[in-house]
Amino acid sequence: MLASTLGPTPYLVLGALLFTVGATGLLVRRNPLVMFMCVELMLNAVNLTFVTFARELDDIGGQVVVFFVLVVAAVEVVVGLGIIVAIIRRQPNATADDISLMRG
Amino acid sequence: MSVLAADIGGFPLLTSMVVAPAVGAVLTALVSRRRPEQTRLIALLFVIGTGALTIALLAVFKSGHAGFQLVDRARWIKDPDISWTLGVDGISLWLVVLTGILFPLALLGAPPHHDEKPFYAWLLLLEAACMGAFLALDLFLFFVMFEIVLVPMYFLISGWGYGGRRYAALKFFLYTMFGSAFLLVGTIALAFLHAKGGPVTFDLRTLADNQGMVAATTARWLFLSFAIAFAVKVPLFPVHTWLPDAHTEAPTAGSVILAGVMLKLGTYGFLRFGLYLFPEASVYFAPFMVTLGVIGIIYGAMCAAMQKDLKRLVAYSSVAHLGFIALGTFALTTQGVQGGVLQMINHGVSTGALFLLVGMIYERRHTRQISELKGLQKSAPIMAGVFTVVMLSSLGLPGLNGFVGEFLILLGSFITRRWWAAVALFGVILAALYLLWAYQRVFHGEADEANATFREMRWTEGLVMAPLLALIVFMGVYPKPFLDRIAPSVDRLVTHVEHNSEYRQPKVATDGPRAVRAKVGK
Amino acid sequence: MVELLVFIVASAVVLVGALGVVFNGNPVHAALSLVATLFGVAVLFIAQDAQFLAAVQVIVYAGAIVVLFLFVIMLLGVDRSEDLRSDALTGQRPAAVVAGVLLGGSLVAVLVASSITGARSSGAKITTGVPNVNQLARLLFTDYLFAFEITSALLVIAVVGAVMLARRRKGTTVDADEADPVTRLGVGQDAR
């Protein structure tokens, strides 16, 4: 166990940055797979935040939440990849920008 | 105060007047599409039955009473308190009777050319809604009826109208709905503010008779929200432009009902829900409303004069006529308001008749363009004669109905608003101008080839016009029975306004010569 | 001091990995960068007394999820590198950067300014004596029992969804706008 000398703020800020990088990444990348990865980054940022708060609040509940987030992330990936597989089969090498039949 | 339904043996007369056409509509809709004659029969049966009920109403109506009579009441929604409350007084009585009379005539006089079944169903539904709106004594119920009339009318215009019917129907619906948006918010706000956290009720009499629950400034805002809705419906300048389109494109029956009955929802609304609910605000905004009315009179007449389409011309004349009604209503004198109420009926009869006639002309010539019509009087003298009488009624010739209302309105407004009345008087000249000019172009002159074979009125058409003509003459010569029933309620309304505001109508309006003698005596 | 050192190193790994995900044109590389981030986060978990979660993070995330990603990349053969020099959507990239800066900025500002609210745990405390796993497990089956149960529904969805989506459907595409009318109306056969 490491002594808590640093305080929560650096962790939280790191989480915020990670979240931002993930969010921005989703906005700038065209490959749907990478976009999913960015969502994973965001979820990880949240996880980090939860854990930080858990320690700060001295509440194990925050850690349990991470557990559930992990499950959700996994499920999302499964379904998301399923969708991508379905799409790429019909439109090989399609990027997110190519998938824009509907608009307006 | 109010005479209850129990007084006539418990028969819910008013409710039946609303329900009967609605039932008729459903039955008509249920008849097989392949039996048009049956639909027609059923529709006629119900529409005439409803007319008969309104005549019965006339018989049981106690003419000395000022308050609401024959009140039917049943709870509809518990919280907020909304109930099916119907009642009639002198202000609504004739409108109801007018509705009862005009619908059969419209149905008989202007049958549709296709799809009889839905046409009749919508028409019956429209009648139910109009009846409901005139009889409702619950603000919510009124709003519901006020709003629902749009639907059948929309379908009537868009389904059976002429060339630009879709645009016209849409414009009509949206424009009126735009007004209703304000009305709904205003209605709810009034009820909630009035409740002050207590139980919310929409009962008209409760809301109106307990003034002072809403602050004066708030009441003015609320009045405005009501006024927008009614102004659109009337329609007053400058929110009138839906009317020419709707009137012109609507099928004849639609135009008749639109002009004869539906426009009255606006003016009736001003009386029943403007003056009654917001006496102080009505007084406050009276100059404004009167100005709008006067602008409408002059402006409508000018526009009417310039129309190339006969139906459009009649439509604009409605703008002018309803300007008169607005003027009378907000003159806030007993003469003005009585004249306004009477003029609603007059306008319904005269303009309804005009639209029927224009419809007959269209039937024969398939055009409404004035320039394409000429010299019809030669081949159709009787129709020309009928048209003349209706036209003279519309331009307010003494001895015919239009004059009585117009005169009272002008007199009433002259008492309180001399200069407005003076300007409005010019509307009388302009009315003669545009109507006679139109008549001249359509009926006078030598008929060209297309118009030479114009068919004279058939006796069935004459039969439809006869009651209207009779009313035009009767109301012009002997309006007393009408005014006798209108007067107590109007007096009560004006007194209500006086009680709840600083406004006092000049003594001469109520006392006549006695007032002047008293003044001289001093 | 140790914590600071760990934090600096781990956070560097996390951020570099994250940026790697964003800036690597090749999806495989991006996935590998993601692994770096996940590891970094796991380290930070440990630094904050969440040892079990760190383990799960490595096993489930790095071990399963990223592998899944890589598997799909290989399966579909979409490992072609993406050209990151330009963005076809006008304004998207600068807007994204601005949005990122604003979002990050405001979040950081909030966290820096008001992380201490005075709130204290109202649930189970992190007790140092008991193993992390035990504590988690206890909470999982008490306070979070329902949440735990509902994750089962999620997993069922994942299974059913994957089956549905990945099932190879024969037959032509019904609504490809380029398709000619004949194929457009053509009805494909079911998978079975």
Place this chain on the structure above:
Amino acid sequence: MTAFLGQLGPVTRIDTPPVAWSALLPVLVLLGGAIVLLVAGALLPRRTTFGWHATLTIVIAAGSIAAVVPLWFRVRDHGPLSVAANAIRIDGFALFFAVVIAGSVILAALLTDGYLRRENLEGAEPYVLLLLSASGGLVMASANDLIVMFLGLEVLSIAVYVLAGMHLRRLRSAEAALKYFVLGGFSSAFFLYGVALVYGATGTTNLSKIANFLATNVLAEDGLLLAGFALLLVGFGFKIAAVPFHSWSPDVYEGSPSPVVAFMASGVKTAGFAGLFRVFVFAFSSYRVDWQPLVYGIAVITLLVGAVLAVVQTNVKRMLAYSSISHAGFVLVGVQAANERGVSSAMFYLAAYTLMVAGSFGVATLVGRRGDDHHLLADYRGLGRTEPLLAFSFVVFLLAQAGVPFTSGFLAKFYVVGAAVDAHSYWLALVAMLSSVISAYLYLRIITTMYSDAEDSETADENPAGSAVPRLAIPLAARIALVIAVVGTIGLGLVPGPLHDASRHAVPRLASGR
């Protein structure tokens, strides 16, 4: 499981909290039913002559509703129930939404049956997902913990992502799934971050505790909390398709299989609102002065943008999608009021809207024809003549959406506006009504198109437009769905009392503001 726990017993005995399973019955019926259906689906042939899958789904959903009934009275007489360590709260509110969501499942299932046959997509999976998604909705409506809420949201959403992409031969379907999924994941992350921040600010994820905490403590620094509010609002805003988080919905509604859209617009949206109420109106009620302006703003732009954009569409499904956005704005007006009237009016609205919108998309399902691709306005031309009853039912739904009296839509609007007025949000009420005027244009446009023949009706008498197009096949199940929706829409318009009373009873007592 017990055996497993028993083995660990001596080491660390975990006393699972007593769970009142009966209180969870509505959810459990759906969950269990989904599993049963999954298994049954594996046993039954994929292509069945009778709609076994749909029937079973309906039975399950109906069972869920049936399970609500005793609970309803129990809750009414003995107060709300806290279940599973207070993670779930079964109160009238939750039960009301359970019925609405389960009802939307029934309608969607009725529509799905014929659709799947028509599109050659038979199988039990769509129904399984439908049921699972609905269970997520029920969880959201009854969640008393942000984590449970989040999980419910995910259960609800992920199943629908899959359903959106169900029609794999349609590119649009896949595209809808992808868009929905990417954006859904994106916004879930925001939501989750919001949960984290609220957790950090209050020390708990339990909504009761949060409410308690916020009511009893004065926060010196509430930035964390407020930022959490904002991010949670993003998540909910996405789910209910409020502007500016709406952009997915027209594309997804257009692309997804129409019966699924019926569920999305009714069940999913309803569940989203249920969560929004739970979190914001109930738990965060003492901070309402902070979030009310935001909801006010969102409501205004949602109302207007939805209505205005709907007007310029040519695809009926997109029109309905945008109008659905505008309707969300209406419900947000109820949210903004943040009083008991507001909640109950929004509940009434959602219940009424469920019927209308499910019916509307039901019609769209049928008119879409094989390939689910005939959704242009032009495809509706002449429907009034060829399919008078179908057209009539669509008219009812559209008029109800326009807020014409004697339909449920009118009363829904009336109640919502009443709530806004009660909260003194007069201008918002006015904006709402005006936006409904704009929307009315759209509905009338559709209606007019249905009742206009070919190009010009003057000449149409000789040549009825519909003659060239084959008659639509309207399966019995879809007929039933439409009849239910029509009867419900008109019935609620005439006799709103019972439903409105129910919604009034279902509203928990709200704490007063800060």
Place this chain on the structure above:
Amino acid sequence: MEHLIWVIPALPLAGFLLLVAFGRRLGEPWAGWLATLMVVGSFVASVALFLVARGSRGGENHVLTQRLFTWIPAGGFRADVGLLADPLALTMCLFVTGIAALIHLYSIGYMHGDANFSKFFIFMNLFVFSMLMLVLGDNLLITFLGWEGVGACSYFLVSFWFTQEANASAGKKAFVTNRIGDVGFMAAIFFTFVSVGSIRYADLLGHASGLATTTATAIAILLFVGAVGKSAQIPLFVWLPDAMAGPTPVSALIHAATMVTAGVYLMVRINPVLAEASPWVPTLIAIIGALTAFIAATIAVAQNDIKRVLAYSTISQLGYMFLAVGSGAYVAAIFHMITHAFFKALLFLGSGSVIHGMGEEQDMRRMGALRKLMPITAITFLVGWLAIAGVPPFAGFWSKDDILLAAYHKSPLLWAIGVVTAVLTGFYMSRQVFLVFFGQARWAESDTTTGEAEQSAAGVTDDSGETSTHAEDEKVAPMVHASASTASSPTSDAGDDHHDVHPHESPWQMTLPLVVLAGLATVGGALNLPFLRRLLFLEHWLEPVVHFGEADISVATSTKLVLAALAGIGAVLGILLAVGVYLRGRGDRSKIEAPALANGWYIDSSFAAFVARPGTRFFEAVAWFDRTIIDGAVNGVAMVVRGGGDRIRTLQTGYVRNYALGVAVGAIVLVGALLSRAVF
């Protein structure tokens, strides 16, 4: 007996109703006889009532009233259908019904063969009814009822031959111009009610002395506006010449004898109010009257249409009456009204007889020497001529003399105008008589001459820019604007039938009224002979009605005689001048018949140019405004919504990353908004 006042108007009303119902079935001539019978009955009833009123209480004038039913009750306002048969009303009744009866009889002959024979009598009976209501009404509103009623009948009858646009336009013009005056009347009614609380004459006139001067002035002026419209005074006289488009009996009855004098009647009726009004009011009335008399007379000099001459003459004579009213000589006004009714009806009927005999020819230039062919017509016409010219001892002399005397009392200048007008009257009437009955027969002249005449007529009208009235009417004219010339150029005579004209005397139904009227025009002066007080029958009879306002004219007898002599000399002078010009052929006719005069001083055309045209343009501008601005705003809102929709729609790009950006931006905005709350 007083309960039977209603019989007087009821008979024509019954006739009207019967003809509406059975007119077509009765057909010619029985419809005409029925109508005539009704009017005769009405006349008999009037006479009976007159005898009753005169006979009772030893010659005391007796006022009979009858209230039939309440017409419009509203609050303190109450208008009854009440009849008031006082001397004034009875006087009017007598001559209205009397002359109407004669004209009805005449019409049976005149309208012979018309397709709408019975319809004509429907309107005639309705007119008589309306006129009687106007006269007998016991309150302003009943008078107004009649007032508008006669206006409407005038409209129907002027445009009776509706197939010609000109007639239709003339009818419309008459009605609309009248309405301008009617508005004044209505306003006066309002004023009366507001200040008196009642609109009964009994209340208004009984309390006139209690009226404030301003109120009395307002009422008087407004009623005068009404009178100006109805009685065709400056500036609203333009309709009357056009109204000649109607059948000649109509012109005689409505536009000469009765309706147009209603304004005078009204002024006399309210003389107590006039007395209370500011002094400038009577003066204004007198000036307007004098000017109208003079200007109309000058115009009459240059007219070629036989009826138009008479029309302007009527306007001129009405001017005299107003001059009398303005001078306070109410009895003189009524006196002149009656004598004028006699001789002008006579002249019109005579002209009608001529037109009838000439086969619908109205241009005097195509007549001449008719005295031999139409002896009865000619002789009676000559009587009328002398009467209107004011040659003693014919009726016109006495009444005109009375007026001039009063005018002199008011102001010598007015008197001077009156005398000049008298000279002109003598001149133009003589001109007419000579052109029609003397000289050479011109109806059979060759086409070229006729063509020239026509062309000159056309040239004259061209100046006013009105030849194309028919065509332009469509475009220009909702405004009062019709055809100064149209009535004078009947389109039927375009050169195909006037060779076949065989002038002949008219049937007895037409000549009998001529003879009767000629007799009346000769002896009509006896009603009010100035020689002895006892002979001032009319003055005594009307005394109770006019005693409030009648000016006390105290002029020395010698002055009276001089004035009378001057008036007589003036008339003779005018006749002699005409003899010189038109019989002897001295002087240049074209100088006298100047285009300015022929075109009525361009008043009508300038009205068209300066009022009607800009008015039309203004109306068009309003209609444009309505279409473009008001309705444009409505459609503009729709366009803004659509345009906004299209604009916002472009944000919906279809790219999922754009959508995500939207979500992110939304999140930032929300966070920012909430944080700003936290910070501030």
